[in-house]
Amino acid sequence: MSAQILDGKAIALALRESIRQTVEQKVAEGQRPPGLAVIMVGEDPASAVYVRNKKLACEKAGFLDVSEVLAEDTTQEALLSRIDELNARDDVHGIIVQLPVPDHIDPETIIERIAPHKDVDGFHPYNMGRLATRMPVLAPCTPHGVMTMLEKTGLPLRGLNAVIVGASNIVGVPMALELLNARATVTVCHSATKDLEQKVRDAELVVVGVGRPNMIPGHWIKSGAIVIDVGINRLDDGSLCGDVEFETAKANASWITPVPGGVGPMTIATLLQNTLKAAYGD
Ligand code: GUN
Numbered sequence: 354m355s356a357q358i359l360d361g362k363a364i365a366l367a368l369r370e371s372i373r374q375t376v377e378q379k380v381a382e383g384q385r386p387p388g389l390a391v392i393m394v395g396e397d398p399a400s401a402v403y404v405r406n407k408k409l410a411c412e413k414a415g416f417l418d419v420s421e422v423l424a425e426d427t428t429q430e431a432l433l434s435r436i437d438e439l440n441a442r443d444d445v446h447g448i449i450v451q452l453p454v455p456d457h458i459d460p461e462t463i464i465e466r467i468a469p470h471k472d473v474d475g476f477h478p479y480n481m482g483r484l485a486t487r488m489p490v491l492a493p494c495t496p497h498g499v500m501t502m503l504e505k506t507g508l509p510l511r512g513l514n515a516v517i518v519g520a521s522n523i524v525g526v527p528m529a530l531e532l533l534n535a536r537a538t539v540t541v542c543h544s545a546t547k548d549l550e551q552k553v554r555d556a557e558l559v560v561v562g563v564g565r566p567n568m569i570p571g572h573w574i575k576s577g578a579i580v581i582d583v584g585i586n587r588l589d590d591g592s593l594c595g596d597v598e599f600e601t602a603k604a605n606a607s608w609i610t611p612v613p614g615g616v617g618p619m620t621i622a623t624l625l626q627n628t629l630k631a632a633y634g635d
Contacts, residue, residue: 356580356606359502365618368501369414372625376415379633387632388417388445389473389624394432394458395425399587400451407449410621416628419445429458433466440468447473447628452523473627476522484530491627496528498619499560499581500535506579506608511536516556518542518549518569518596524562524583532558561596571601580609583616 380386389411393404404420411418419439423432432450439448448471450463464472469479475493483490503510515532519525520543529539542552553559553573561569562583574580574597584596595612603609610616 356603356609357506359506359579359581359608359610359615361498361502361610361615361617361619364502364505365498365622368619368622369410369625372622372629373414375629375633380415384633385444386415386417387447387628388419388442389447389449389628390439390445391418391420391449391451392423392432392435393421393451394423394427394454396422397453400453404451407621407624410625411628414625416625417444425455427458429462432458432463436463436466440466440471445471446632447471447624449474449624471631473624473631475527475627481522481527481530484527484534487534489534491631492531493523493527494623494627495524495562495583495616495620496531497627498623499528499583499616500531501623502581502610502616502619503558503579508579508608510558513537513557514540514555515558515560516540516542516552517560517562518553519562519564519583521562524560528560528562532560559597563596565596566594567596567598569597569602571598571603571605574602574605576605577607578605580606581616582610582612585612585617 376386391404391407393400408418408420439445448467454460464476469477472480472491475491480491484492515537517525517528520541525541529541532539542549550573556578558579560581564584566586580597580602582595582597586594593613
């Protein structure tokens, strides 16, 4: 078997075009465009690339972009005050602070300061709690984008044995909640997991979000499994690769996401989708 490619880039572009059309229509009706603030503290090069892509997508969709880069030595108090100002603005519907933040800033304190109805990253405990209680409002972008991609395969998720590798607040944990809500049987693996290989070998759906190049050998992938690779790793030669060995995994899987062009573009499209929702409701 050679897997079909789950083309996140194409799915994301179609989603972004439909969002752009909705915004165009709302603005023609006299409503405000959705406003998104992406705040970056410092100049982390990887974050700078993500933030630039988010800004570009925001502008192309017709959103109001109020993104800003704050100096590396910005104090936590100053960042909290900036969030308070953005929380109070009627023309800003979504606020995200790009992670990681410098060590002198506590990310949890920052996330909790964003008004939950403007938390388009879906990281606030209110939004995580809504997802955990099967009443999602603004769900974290990467896992929700993965759900949109999985829908495109047309495969039923109900009863599927899903294995998630990585238990982060951004990917693994909300991914587990999304799949549980879709009635999959979910196993979450992390650095203390025993016999990761056997867990992956048994999986009908594998989602990997660790950030370690090629950590899952392709021959671990069960024949016919769906493989979702959330990792984006830059190698010494400048090329990008995922957390799963692509070519060997592709030979076993039924569907697989490429890196780049898989999950990455879906995260940004879902961020726009969340901001649209924050601006206009469902
Ligand atoms: N850093 C890595 N992924 C993300 C994300 O989805 N949102 C934010 N704010 N920071 C990140």
